[in-house]
Every structure is written in C-alpha cells, then in structure tokens.
Amino acid sequence: MSAPPSLKSPATAAFLASPRLAVAPRAAVLGATAQPPRRLSCSAAVGAEARDLEMSAPMDWAARSVGELEQATDLDTFCMMALSPLDGRYFRFIKDLMPFFSEFGLIRYRVLVEVKWLLKLSQIPEVKEVPPFSKDAQLFLDAIVQDFSINDAKEVKQIEKITNHDVKAVEYYLKQKCSSNPEVAKVLEFFHFGCTSEDINNLSHALALKEGPASPTTLGKEMANFAARLSDIGKSFSEVKILGKFAGAVGNYNADVVAYPEIDWPKMTEEFVRSLGLEFNPYVTQIEPHDYISKLFNLFVQFNIVLTDFDKDMWTYISAGYFKQIAKAGEVGSSTMPHKINPINFENSEGNLSVSNGLLCTLSMKLPISRLQRDLTDSTVLRNLGVGLGHSLLAYKATMQGIKKLEVNKVRLDEDLEQTWEVLAEPIQTVMRRYGIPEPYEKLKEMTRGQAVTKDSIRKFIEGLDLPEDAQSSLLKLTPHSYTGEAENLAANIWNVVDLKSGFKIK
Numbered sequence: 442m443s444a445p446p447s448l449k450s451p452a453t454a455a456f457l458a459s460p461r462l463a464v465a466p467r468a469a470v471l472g473a474t475a476q477p478p479r480r481l482s483c484s485a486a487v488g489a490e491a492r493d494l495e496m497s498a499p500m501d502w503a504a505r506s507v508g509e510l511e512q513a514t515d516l517d518t519f520c521m522m523a524l525s526p527l528d529g530r531y532f533r534f535i536k537d538l539m540p541f542f543s544e545f546g547l548i549r550y551r552v553l554v555e556v557k558w559l560l561k562l563s564q565i566p567e568v569k570e571v572p573p574f575s576k577d578a579q580l581f582l583d584a585i586v587q588d589f590s591i592n593d594a595k596e597v598k599q600i601e602k603i604t605n606h607d608v609k610a611v612e613y614y615l616k617q618k619c620s621s622n623p624e625v626a627k628v629l630e631f632f633h634f635g636c637t638s639e640d641i642n643n644l645s646h647a648l649a650l651k652e653g654p655a656s657p658t659t660l661g662k663e664m665a666n667f668a669a670r671l672s673d674i675g676k677s678f679s680e681v682k683i684l685g686k687f688a689g690a691v692g693n694y695n696a697d698v699v700a701y702p703e704i705d706w707p708k709m710t711e712e713f714v715r716s717l718g719l720e721f722n723p724y725v726t727q728i729e730p731h732d733y734i735s736k737l738f739n740l741f742v743q744f745n746i747v748l749t750d751f752d753k754d755m756w757t758y759i760s761a762g763y764f765k766q767i768a769k770a771g772e773v774g775s776s777t778m779p780h781k782i783n784p785i786n787f788e789n790s791e792g793n794l795s796v797s798n799g800l801l802c803t804l805s806m807k808l809p810i811s812r813l814q815r816d817l818t819d820s821t822v823l824r825n826l827g828v829g830l831g832h833s834l835l836a837y838k839a840t841m842q843g844i845k846k847l848e849v850n851k852v853r854l855d856e857d858l859e860q861t862w863e864v865l866a867e868p869i870q871t872v873m874r875r876y877g878i879p880e881p882y883e884k885l886k887e888m889t890r891g892q893a894v895t896k897d898s899i900r901k902f903i904e905g906l907d908l909p910e911d912a913q914s915s916l917l918k919l920t921p922h923s924y925t926g927e928a929e930n931l932a933a934n935i936w937n938v939v940d941l942k943s944g945f946k947i948k
Contacts, residue, residue: 500652502549502587503540509591510539527831534838535831541653542827545594550645551611552597553586554717555632558687561713562631567704571628578624585618608638635697637690643729644685646823647719650737651683654830665935667751672939674744681737684729685719692725728819731808734826738801741833745794745801752791752840755847759784762853766846786843790836797832804829858921863894865919869903872916876908896920 513519523529540546560582562571574582593614601610612633619625619632633641687710688694694706711721722729758764766782807822866885873881888894888902903916 502589503537506540506545506591507536510536525828527828527835531831531835534835538653538827538831538834541649542830544598545591546649546653546827547645547824548594548597548607548611549586549589550648551608551641552589552615553648554641554644555611555615556582556586557717558634558636558713559625559628559632561709561716562634563628565704565709567701568631571631575624578622581622581625582619585615606638608633608641611641635689635694635700636687637727639728640687640689642820642823644687644714644717644719646734646826647683647685647729648717650734650826651718653827654737654741665932667747668935668939670747671744674740674747675940677740678737681740682720682733683737684722684733685714685717686722686725686729687714688723688725690727692727726811726813728811730811731819735805735809738805738829741830742798742801742805745798745833745836748836748840749791749794752787752794752843755843756784756787756791759787759847761857762850763857765848765850767848769846784843786839786846790839790843793832793836793839797829797836800825800829800832855922861921862896862899863889864921865899865916865924866894868919868924869899869906869916872908872912873906876912878906878908 510516520529520532523532527535540549559571560574560579562568563574565571597610597614600613601607604610604613615632616629619629686692688707689696694710697704697706707723711723714721755764759766766784768782804822804825808819811819866889870881870885873884878884885902888898892898900917903913906913908916
C-alpha cells in the first residue's frame with residue numbers, strides 16, 4: 442500500500458504540541474505522539490457481542506458525540522468565542538443537530554460510505570481481488586463506523602493538514618486504521634475504488650439530511666388553524682425523495698467499466714445507494730444536482746412562513762392582554778421595568794425563522810446550479826446545510842417554550858367582548874336576508890357606523906325587526922361571547938385531520 446503523506450511537518454508538530462488542541466489518537470498516526478484518550482472507547486477491535494452487519498445501529502452514536510462535546514474541558518470558552526450564535530449562545534438548544542451537520546458528522550458519514558462501499562465490493566463475484574470478508578473482518582469494519590468518535594475525526598483532520606483534501610484524508614485514515622487487520626490489509630487500495638470525492642460527499646450530505654432534520658411535530662396544538670396549515674405542509678415533507686449518486690467523475694462509470702467491464706455498474710451502484718436507505722439518481726454529472734435539497738428546503742421555508750405568522754399573532758395577542766405569560770423565577774423581562782414579561786420566545790422564534798429562511802432560500806436557489814460537469818461552489822455551500830436548519834430548530838424550540846408560558850386571560854377577553862357588540866351585525870343581517878327583510882346591510886350600517894353599539898341598542902334593533910318569533914328569540918339570546926359558530930367543535934376535531942408527527946417524516 443502507498444503510505445499516507447508524512448505528518449512530521451513543523452506546522453503539524455507545533456499543532457500537536459499545543460495543550461489546547463492536542464489530539465489523543467487511539468491508533469498511532471504517523472508523526473503524532475500517542476496520548477491517553479479522554480473520551481468514550483472507540484476501539485475497532487471485534488467485541489464479544491455480535492453486531493448488525495448492515496450497520497443500521499440506532500442513533501446512540503449521535504447522543505454519544507454530543508456527550509463528548511459537553512464534557513470538553515473548556516466548552517464555556519468555546520461558546521463565548523464562537524462566531525455563530527448557534528455554536529455559542531444557543532448551543533444548548535441546537536446541540537442535537539451537531540452530530541449530523543458538523544464537521545465531525547460529515548467526516549463520520551464519509552467513513553461510513555467508504556466502509557460500506559468496500560463491503561459492497563467484497564460481495565461482487567467479479568471483483569475477485571476483494572474476496573468476501575469473514576464475519577470477524579466485517580465486525581472489524583463495522584466497529585470503525587459504530588465507534589467513530591470526535592477524537593477519531595481529529596485524526597482525520599490531522600491527515601488533512603498534510604493532504605489539504607478532506608475526502609482523501611478519510612481514505613488515508615481508513616488505510617491506517619485497517620492495516621492492523623490482516624484480512625482487510627490485503628485490500629486497502631480498494632478503499633475509494635472507482636470513486637470521485639463527490640460520490641462520497643453527496644451520499645454523506647444525503648444521509649445527514651435524512652437522519653438529522655428535526656421534525657416539528659407538536660407545533661400548532663394550541664391553534665387549530667395553524668395546526669391544519671402546518672400539517673398540510675408536513676404531508677409534502679414525506680414525499681421528498683432523498684437522492685444519492687455513485688457514478689464516478691462524470692456520471693458515466695468510466696473508470697469502473699475499464700477496470701471491470703463485465704460488471705453492470707449502474708445496477709451495482711443502485712443497489713449500494715439503496716442499501717444506505719437513499720433513493721438512487723441514475724442521471725447525474727460528477728455531482729448529484731441537488732434538486733431534492735431545493736425541494737426540501739423550500740418546504741422548510743413554507744413551514745417557517747406559516748410559523749412566522751403564528752409568532753406574530755401570538756405576540757399581538759399577548760400585547761393585547763388576551764394571553765398572560767407565566768413568570769419564571771429568576772428571569773428578567775426588562776432591565777428597567779421589573780414587572781414586565783416580554784414575549785421574547787415568540788420574538789426569538791420570528792427572528793431566527795427570518796435568518797433560517799434567508800439561508801435556506803439561498804441554498805435552494807444556488808445548489809441546483811453548476812457550471813457544466815461541476816464546479817467547487819457547491820462544496821463550500823453544502824457545509825451550511827446545518828446552519829439554516831439550526832436556526833429553524835432554534836425557532837421551533839422558542840415557539841414551543843413560548844406556548845408553555847401562556848395562560849388565557851379570561852378577564853381581559855370578557856372585558857373586550859363586552860365592548861364589541863357590533864360583531865353581532867353579521868348574524869343579524871344574515872337572518873334578515875333569510876326572511877326577506879329589504880336592505881339589511883344598509884339598515885345595520887345606519888345603526889352601527891360611527892356610533893357606540895351596546896347591548897341595549899342591539900336588542901332594540903332586533904326587537905324592531907319583522908321576524909318570526911323563534912328567529913327573533915334566537916337573535917336576542919346571542920352575545921359576543923356565544924357567537925362562536927362551530928369553533929368549539931372544529932377545535933375539538935382538529936386531530937381527525939391533522940397528523941403533525943408522522944406527516945413530517947422524511948423517508
């Protein structure tokens with residue numbers, strides 16, 4: 442095997458000497474001094490317990506990586522100096538997205554794809570140079586993915602400092618990691634076989650999107666109209682197909698066909714992509730065209746627009762006094778007015794939804810556009826997938842927190858309703874129309890416009906109408922409080938038409 446580039450450069454040595462940035466590699470990296478690991482075990486050795494050979498482990502790896510980050514010795518300093526507020530002030534709200542959309546997440550998904558591709562090659566009879574792996578060898582490769590940790594990602598980043606190529610660094614990392622296994626060591630050069638970097642990257646980003654976006658499952662419970670609107674958008678989320686390609690440098694399997702012309706490469710790569718839980722896109726250039734990302738993010742934008750409408754309404758209801766906000770011990774609403782409780786959660790949500798939609802719109806418009814076969818602009822843009830989604834997640838949590846603080850101010854509502862008897866002009870004129878009373882609109886306009894409308898003036902108007910006794914009696918019983926139509930039944934039956942949980946599942 443060809444050895445990875447040396448990691449003994451002065452710059453690398455200086456980096457490793459830094460007490461703040463030192464890496465504690467599990468397996469020795471060329472030129473690096475081994476140090477005791479401060480993390481969860483990530484040994485690639487085969488354990489006593491059998492593992493799933495398909496590597497479909499639950500998301501415990503994601504929770505584990507967040508735990509590692511939270512145990513960092515100087516997390517507070519990192520958060521204080523973070524350039525993005527997502528990584529600083531709001532870290533605790535969006536940390537669950539970090540395992541998927543961070544640099545660590547991207548590296549881990551690349552490792553997963555590379556390992557799975559090697560395993561797939563071992564299952565193709567025509568590729569005799571990579572014979573089927575024994576169970577122990579499969580478990581060894583499986584463990585590399587399942588136990589991948591932040592410190593493992595740091596090892597990859599050390600190699601990248603020399604290669605200046607992130608995907609190649611993953612290949613070299615895997616060759617180093619697997620050189621200790623006699624069976625896998627014989628086929629090290631088949632890591633990344635027939636692949637272009639984009640084959641690895643597009644599948645990695647697709648897996649992050651499939652597994653990472655938070656499902657806004659409970660928003661809208663308090664408002665049936667918003668719940669119905671959000672649920673309707675949610676149904677479209679499940680219709681988006683997360684796509685992947687694996688067709689080489691120009692989308693035609695050129696190198697693969699030269700090396701193994703007897704293999705049906707389109708069929709073989711489709712099987713591989715689908716084995717990752719993704720849909721296969723057969724017509725691509727060097728890059729997957731990203732149309733599905735555009736469609737997905739446009740749905741997030743639409744969802745966020747509806748939620749912005751909700752936030753604005755809730756802010757207005759609070760300002761009007763229709764809702765009270767439950768005070769939380771120790772919280773300060775205003776630096777000068779101690780009594781004040783600001784609707785800060787809905788304001789925070791509205792602001793983050795605006796930032797998120799700006800980013801998501803940019804991504805959805807830019808990513809489907811590429812110069813000819815490929816340009817590099819999508820590579821740097823794709824690294825911001827988690828940023829747009831992070832601001833969305835932050836907004837969703839803020840809205841939910843705001844809802845939890847709400848308490849209906851019945852006294853204020855009763856006071857307001859008692860001052861709005863003019864709302865009964867609508868049902869009165871509708872009944873007048875039914876029974877053929879001429880000019881109902883004009884008569885009510887004359888009675889209500891520019892004048893104070895009270896309970897007594899409304900009753901006097903109704904009593905002067907030539908209506909059947911039962912119709913007149915029904916109108917006289919109406920009050921602003923009781924004029925609600927089917928609102929109560931509609932609210933009670935909302936869950937018959939809304940599925941905010943499974944509707945948002947991205948398949």
